[in-house]
Amino acid sequence: MPVTDVTTDPENLTMTIVADFAAPVERVWSAYSDPRQLERFWGPPGWPATFTAWDHTVGGRAYYSLTGPRGERSSGSWEFLSIDAPHSFEVLDSFVDDEGKPLEGFAPMRMKLSFTPTAEGTRMIGESHFDSVEALNQVVAMGVIEGTKMAMAQLDAVLQDLREFAQGKGTQVELLDDTHVRITRLVEGPRELVWRAYNEEELMRQWMLGPEGWEMTECVIATEPGQQHRTSWAPVGDTPGEPFGFEGEVLLVDAPRRAVTTERMQGTDGPETLNDLNLYEEDGATLITVLIEYPDKETRDMILATGMAEGMEASYTRLEHEVLAPAERS
Template sequence: MPVTNVTTDPEALTLTVEAEFPVSASRLWNAFADPRRLERFWGPPGYPATFGEYDLRPGGSARYRMTGPDGENHHAAWTFTTVDAPHSIEVVDSFTDADGKIDAGMPTNRTTMSFEETDGGSRLKVVSRFDSTADLEKLVAMGMVEGFREALSQLDVVLADLRDYALGKGTQVEVLDDQHVRITRAFEAPLHLIWRAHTEPELMKRWLLGPDGWKLTVCEVDNRPGGAYRYFWEPIDGGEGFGFDGETLVFEPERRIVTTERMTGADFPATTNDLSFAEEDGVTLLTLYITYADAVQRDAILATGMTDGMEASYARLEQELVTTG
C-alpha cells in the first residue's frame, strides 16, 4: 500500500494524503499529466474515471466522470490554477452535472498535488483545502479518505513497467478484503486483439476452456448494458457440464466490461465482475475486480480452483495469439 499518511486538520481546513513510490518524481508527474494514465487510478476500484477535456495549463480545465459498476455516473471538473512541471499541479475541484455545470449544493475544494524526489524514489503529497469545517466533514463522511487510499493503491501498477511488473508471471490474485479480489494477467499483445478475444463468441470458443478436456458449447453474449449472456462447458469425453449466466452492466469498448455472474442454477448470490484493459509498450494488462457477497462466498469460489482454470485459458489464449500472429 503506497499511502503512508492521511491527516485531516479541522483548524486548517485541510485533508492531506502522502504516498511513496519507487520511481522518479518525473515518472510520477507523468501519471498525472497524461489523462489516459490518470484514468487508470483516479477513482477507487469499481469507480474508474474517464477524462474528456484535459487542458493542463494555468486557466485550463478538465472534466471527468466516475462510472460505478451499476453504470451510474458521477461527474466532476478541475480548473487548473497552477501547473509547475514536473513539481506540482493545483486545481479547483468541483462536483458537476453531466453538462459540466458546477453543483452549488456540493463542496468545492482547492487541491495541490506535489511530486518530490526521495532517496528511494518519489513522494506524492495531495493537500485539499476547504472553505469550511462543514465542507471538510461532508466529504470525509462521503468516503473521501477511503477513496484516496483505494485510488492511490492502484498507482503502483500504472507507474511500473508492465513487462517487468506482470509479463510472464501468469494469473496473479490479490485478496483485498472480505468482499473484493483483484486478479491481473498480462499479455504481450495489442489491446485490440485481447479485447476481441473477450467479446467475439467465435474467438472465445477457441480459448475460454479452462483445463484441457473441456469445450465451450454455448457462448451467447449481448454486450449492451442490460444485455444477458450465457456460457456452458461440457467435457469432451461426455459427462456433466456447467455454466454461468448474468447481465452486462457497463460496456466501454476497448476499456471496461462489468457483468454480474452466477453459476447457472445455483442459489448463491451473483458476483459483480469488473474487467478492465490497459496497454503500454505492446503489453496489455487485464485487471478483474470481483465483488462477492461476503468472505464465505469469496473463499468458497476461490477454493474451486477458479484461478487455475483462468490461467489455463489465458495460456491457451497466448498460444492462439502466437498462432494467428
C-alpha cells in the first residue's frame, strides 16, 4: 500500500500524509494533474470520483463529486493557489453542494502536495492546514484518514500500463477489510462491448456460465435503478451440483462505466451483498473491477469458500473467447 504514514498535529492544526510510489516524479505528477487519471483513485473503493470542471492554473478551480454505491454524493472544489510542475501544487480544498457553493459548517482547508524523487521512485507528502482543532477533528471523524489510505492504494494500477499491471494474472481477489472484497480481471476488448455483455441477455448467456458443465436456465436483466434482476444456473447431465440462482435490485447505473446491484440467493431473505461493477478501458483492453460488500466476515468467508473466484475466472475466459474475440475478428 503506497501510504506509509498519516499523522495529525492538533497543536499546529495539520494532517500529513506520506506515500511512496514505484514511479518517477513526472509520472506521479501526471496522475495528479490529469482529471481522468485522478478519477481512478481520488475516491476510495465504492466512492469513485468524477471531476466535472478542471482549470489547472493558478487561480483556477476544479470541481469533483464522489458517488457512493447507493447514489450518495459528496462534492468538493479545489482553488489552485500555486503550481510548480512537477514538484508541488497547493489548493484551497472545500466541501461544496451540487451547485459548487461551500457547505455551511465545513471550513475549507489548505492542502499542499509535494513530490520528490527517491531511490525507488517518488515520495509524495500531502500536508493539510486547518483553521481550528474542531475542523481537523471533524475531518478525522468523517473517516478521511482511512478513506485516503484506501483511495491511494488504487494508484499503483494507474501509474502502470494497464496490461503491464494486470495482463495474464487472471481473476485477482483482494480482501480490503472484513466486509469488502475487490475482484479484478483484465479482458482484451473495448469497454462498450464488455458493458453490453453484462446487459444483453443474448451475450450474457454466452459467457456467464461458471465452470464447464453448467448452463444458464434463467436470465432476467435489469438496466435501470429500481428494476429487479434474476439469474439461475443448473448442472448439465452428470455434472455434480444443485441448481441455484441469484436475484436483486439495481441501485445505480452510469453506463458504460459503473453499475451497482444488490444480490442474494433466490428464495431467501439473505444474506445480501452489494456488488459494485466498474469498467475501465485503456488501449483496447478493459479492466473489470467488482467491489463486493458483505454483511459480515463470516458471510464473506463462506461465499469465497464456494469457489466463486474460480467460477468467475472460467466465465471471464469464456467472455474473451466467445464474445470479445469474435467481435474483434468481424
